[in-house]
């Protein structure tokens with residue numbers, strides 16, 4: 474199961490991504506957390522100490538190698554240069570298993586606070602004015618497009634705020650999207666934007682309230698998001714103490730309960746590999762027509778393999 478945490482900057486996406494990843498990992502479930510936020514703080518939120526560093530290379534630093542690995546010997550994708558972030562897998566592509574023995578996990582995963590973590594990379598000075606953050610997110614999209622995750626396995630992505638997530642179709646790669654909303658007008662406005670995109674594509678979105686301090690906060694959220702409110706987290710002194718580098722005691726029982734609610738909702742989803750691949754193809758064709766055919770000088774619609782069926786059955790016939 475894949476889940477994205479989205480919402481306004483500062484709403485608590487990173488905090489909740491970290492809490493949820495750790496909650497899953499502690500239960501013994503296989504988890505990969507991915508920091509896809511423009512502000513790369515997930516490692517810290519998972520408990521990377523001040524003296525420690527995250528040494529695994531960011532996914533965006535090895536995009537060409539990742540593409541080369543994933544295209545395997547798919548005859549429709551003749552070079553990594555011809556592969557764009559939306560290029561869907563086909564027969565001959567290399568498919569990934571969660572935390573499998575492959576070049577992507579081997580290079581990019583580092584364990585932080587008991588959670589295997591990959592990062593997309595900082596949006597640095599050299600990117601300013603020349604690229605959008607979607608260039609960093611391309612590797613996440615390729616990873617998710619080629620991943621065959623089984624039941625009881627989890628990918629948790631801390632997503633960037635804002636419209637970049639919609640640019641390529643990345644938002645259709647998840648079994649569930651948790652929209653983190655503070656009980657403020659700004660907090661719920663992102664919800665409306667996301668809801669409209671999601672409805673168009675039949676994407677499941679649930680609102681997760683955060684930093685709730687009382688009945689008024691809860692009523693405000695219910696008034697604005699209604700039945701889409703799945704769960705809410707209270708303002709947490711444990712989170713605050715952890716942020717100060719001195720975690721005290723345990724996460725509050727109400728917040729632990731909210732984590733369980735998120736997991737139950739996610740576990741209740743049924744995977745639809747056919748719909749998943751259909752969206753991948755649809756967005757690939759859109760990107761091809763909008764900019765990528767021109768950028769690569771080729772007809773990228775030819776990369777779509779109509780005979781490919783994504784999902785566990787495809788693992789057997791994929792490139793080794």
Ligand SMILES: Nc1ncnc2c1ncn2[C@@H]1O[C@H](COP(=O)(O)OS(=O)(=O)O)[C@@H](OP(=O)(O)O)[C@H]1O
Nearest residue numbers: 556557558559603604605607608611640641764768
């Ligand atoms: N949605 C959309 N619309 C318009 N232009 C886009 C879009 N996505 C990517 N690009 C531009 O294409 C260049 C390569 O994109 P990426 O680095 O994201 O990766 S990839 O080629 O898809 O792997 C890159 O341009 P350059 O930076 O000039 O190489 C991106 O800015």
Ligand SMILES: Nc1ncnc2c1ncn2[C@@H]1O[C@H](COP(=O)(O)OP(=O)(O)O)[C@@H](O)[C@H]1O
Nearest residue numbers: 482483484485486487488684707708709712716
């Ligand atoms: N439930 C909570 N209780 C207390 N502080 C919180 C809670 N959720 C988030 N915070 C704090 O709010 C700030 C912003 O959270 P962060 O997770 O970095 O947001 P985002 O990733 O959405 O930008 C951080 O200082 C974080 O510790």
